[in-house]
Amino acid sequence: MSDLDALMKEQQAPVTAPLDIVPAVPAKDRAPAPRLPKLVTGSRRALFAALLAVAVGCAGLGLLVALQVGRLVNGAAVLPAAVGIAALVLLLGYGRYQERVLAEKLGQHYVAQLRVGLISHSMLASKVPSLGITVARASNDLSSVRNWVAQGIAPMLAGIPLVAISMAGLWMLHPVLALALGLPVLALAGALLLLAGPAFERARTLRRHRGNLAARIADTVAASSAVVAAGGVARELARVKASGQKVMDAAVHRARLAAVLRALSLGMPLLATALVVLLARHAQLDAGQIATALTLLGLCAAPVGEWGRIVEYRQNHRAAARIIAPLLEEEGELSAGPPLREDARHAAAQIQAERVSGVWLRGITLEGRPVPELLAEPGARIRMTGGDARVRAQLFGVLATARTPDGPVLGNLGSDASNRAAGYVVAGAIPAAVEEKKRRRLIGAAFGSMLPERGTVLRALRYRRPEASPAKALALAARLGLDTARLEHGENTQLRRGGMPLDAAQRAGLMVARAVLGSPALLLLNDIDSHLDAAARRELEAMLQGYRGVVVVGSDADWCSGYREWNLDGPQAPAEGAEGLSAAAR
Incomplete structure (x- = not known):
């Protein structure tokens, strides 16, 4: 077993000792406040x-x-x-x-x-x-x-x-x-x-x-x-x-x-x-x-x-x-973040060198239940089903931030099944092991619970990709229901109190446009389509049909009924096709 595998098992091992047998720590040996x-x-x-x-x-x-x-x-x-x-x-x-x-x-x-x-x-x-x-x-x-x-x-x-x-x-x-x-x-x-x-x-x-x-x-x-x-x-x-x-x-x-x-x-x-x-x-x-x-x-x-x-x-x-x-x-x-061992850094670099462009998540546990493995190649469109809304929201949060309630999610993608550690890899990188700038390029997320931060509309649109063309960002937002020309101050409209003065549909269009801008390798959409108007939903469906990266959607609407299902209540499947994932990007 590699040191990285041991590290991951150590991080995920549950504490099973009952409280009544934990020895009391003398005052002199307690950690300082x-x-x-x-x-x-x-x-x-x-x-x-x-x-x-x-x-x-x-x-x-x-x-x-x-x-x-x-x-x-x-x-x-x-x-x-x-x-x-x-x-x-x-x-x-x-x-x-x-x-x-x-x-x-x-x-x-x-x-x-x-x-x-x-x-x-x-x-x-x-x-x-x-x-x-x-x-x-x-x-x-x-x-x-x-x-x-x-x-x-x-x-x-x-x-x-x-x-x-x-x-x-x-x-x-x-x-x-x-x-x-x-x-x-x-x-x-x-x-x-x-x-x-x-x-x-x-x-x-x-x-x-x-x-x-x-x-x-x-x-x-x-x-x-x-x-x-x-x-x-x-x-x-x-x-x-x-x-x-x-x-x-x-x-x-x-x-x-x-x-x-x-x-x-x-x-x-x-x-x-x-x-x-x-x-x-x-x-x-x-x-x-x-x-x-x-x-x-x-x-x-x-x-x-x-x-x-x-x-x-x-x-x-x-x-x-x-x-x-x-x-x-x-x-x-x-x-x-946790101090990554040298072998973890090497693993991340090696994965990047393999130029894997899909998504692989395995071995993650939420609320004591294992999450079925996800293995998706570029262009895959997936609908998350099963579980309750709260568990799905937690898992979307893990995918968006590479962080569980217990800490960051590390991963190691290797051809040998014995060297595979629990973790999360997207587009050839471990999200928890890369800086924020790189992670926001890898992952775009728009959830129904999200609200834009304080600032102008244009700043909010380009929050993930500040270097993006303003014209491109505004055109994308207009397709998704946010036409800044109709706002009193246009793209310079100041957003306050969670997105005011935009209405719910405009805020949803802004968040989806921000997530899609730059075509990240992993696009996450959870309970956001219900906030869009009918025209914006049709535009979103058309955008996702030819999307180059992996799309994971949390929605019960008919427009994504043909997507491949990721059933959280399903069995823990083996990681078949991991080698194919690497080969597909070469």
Whole structure:
């Protein structure tokens, strides 16, 4: 048995061990929980370094301002001291401005990376979440991440150096004054640490209710026509209102704890100020030293007062990361694909060298049932029958994407039956082993469940083949029921919300024209003909009669009744004629 055969069997082998005999994995041996991608990496390193430098610089400027105030109170020349203080304050204000801008750049750059990963996961994953949950993750959850980076990390970087430098300045004035600031800061840090856990749990609860509300709204709007027809508007609005009430209650519950966090943070500077005044009087400090100490405390008040908000942002970020991180980790595996062994790469290259132009699929299992083998030479027209609509839709998805719910479909076409592995080969290539550009040239698909993406009509028509002639694409679409000359903005009409303003027949014509454009080696049409008008169906039937590649249709209409049947309920037939498939293309 070849290494490729062993690899395929390993990938497809079912897990038969019952759950009750699986040994528990010790905590120390468990795989670490998924984590979000690194924040400080690539071009973000420079942003983070600049942010840290600005924070330290602002802390130093604050100390200089406090010293200048002390000199002024002790009788220094008024004009030079006032000019110096004004200049330092302007520099400090500019530093705070730069700090805010750099923090926003850092947060937006990071969130942009996560957003792309989430959308990629929604398109590639076998189990796609509802539209509402996807939107909630790409908005609310990513907002939590952005708030932590831009409004959590940045104030923390600003506050810690400022407190440390202020304590050093107070120590120079009198060691006991440093304790007046240090002890309240330590007490605040301890209180915030104790409240961080409950804040995290309340953030998770609110996030869960928000996701449920978003999913309910999306599903209700999508089913609006059926709801109105069944007289259920009031009933569905009541359910939306109930879900919204849960969000409101969870938000208020979280706000109570957030208010405690912020009250503690704002109260700490007041406590430190009172202690400094009492200790300064006890230590008999002069007016200039007291003015310097109070100025330092005033500078610390703003960033330390944000620590409660920082804890809140951090827990919201953790709650969002708990959901987002596993999805992004899975997306990385899906987009990269499985690591192909060298013999698999060689097999794919060898198949391509044989210039096989047909389609061969064997050994695939869906929902625990084997799929009958498909062997088709160029020009074959096949109608998929048997099974239920859901299973047929899944199999069409496998053919279109070369991916099953368990992962990509690899294949190996050899003349020796003992070397044949379960997999999928079309036009001499393994679709799972080739890049997207090549796969879209090999395969064209139009399903009744498909909707065009946002953009112009012409872009949607040439989505598979961007290099195709616009005139050819538009003429093909016109034959199939989409005459762009009748649209208000012609080929530049913007498509939104799943293909609006096109009607169902025009959208179907667009998707079929896109699939046929360029005559791919494998053309897949599932439940799309019923959406075409009568004239477009006749045109499609005529096109397919002389089609050079393999056509697989999922339809019960009479126009394809003469096609060769691929019965999903039939027996698993042997792969007879595989050698003939290779010879036919030579």
